[in-house]
Amino acid sequence: QVQLVESGGGLVQTGGSLRLSCAASGRTFSSYSMGWFRQAPGKEREFVATINWTGGSTDYTDSVKGRFTISRDNAKNTVYLQMNSLKPEDTAVYYCAASYSRIEVVEREQYDYWGQGTQVTVSS
Numbered sequence: 001q002v003q004l005v006e007s008g009g010g011l012v013q014t015g016g017s018l019r020l021s022c023a024a025s026g027r028t029f030s031s032y033s034m035g036w037f038r039q040a041p042g043k044e045r046e047f048v049a050t051i052n053w054t055g056g057s058t059d060y061t062d063s064v065k066g067r068f069t070i071s072r073d074n075a076k077n078t079v080y081l082q083m084n085s086l087k088p089e090d091t092a093v094y095y096c097a098a099s100y101s102r103i104e105v106v107e108r109e110q111y112d113y114w115g116q117g118t119q120v121t122v123s124s
Contacts, residue, residue, distance in 0.1 A: 002026045002098050002113040009094060009118030012086055016122070020081040022096030022115055030054075030074040033099045035111060036081045038092035038120075045095065049081060050104040059104045063089075086122045093117040 003025040012018055020036070035050040049060045049070040058070050069082040079096060097111035105111065 002029070002032065004096050004098060004113055004115035006094065006096050006115045006118040009120045011121045011123065013123050014087060016086050017082070017084045018086065018120060020083065020094055020096075020118060020120075022079045022081075024077045024079070024098065026077070029077040029098075031100075031102065032112075033101050033103055033105050034070075034072060034079040035097045035099065035105055036070060036079075037095045037097060037108060038090075039095070039117075040092040043092075045108060047106050047108065048094070050106060051079065052104050053102040057104055059106060083120070086120075088122045088124045090120060091122050092120060094120050 006022045008020040033052050036048040037045050039045040051058045051070045055072045067085045072079040095117045096115045098113040099105045099111045
């Protein structure tokens, strides 16, 4: 079992930055690939970024490439999402997720554990 707790969300102006953190319980955190997803009101939960178990490989949805960076610290059982140049369309609840797969995972269905989410609001 893995429990995930996100933090770092908030209200920011267009062009601003936020860093989300996701703290994981359990001694096997380094065995999982991790991902960030987001869900805006009335929309499906969508993939944002993923990182493999070592942190050496990442993938992003096109709309955040060059603005967001996913990273992990296996010693701290934490995954991060650095978000720069934020836009109003980035407004959503952001969720972190863990997958047994170890490699980068884009598909929501491939994730085994989910956090409760943290709200990010970007004002125009």
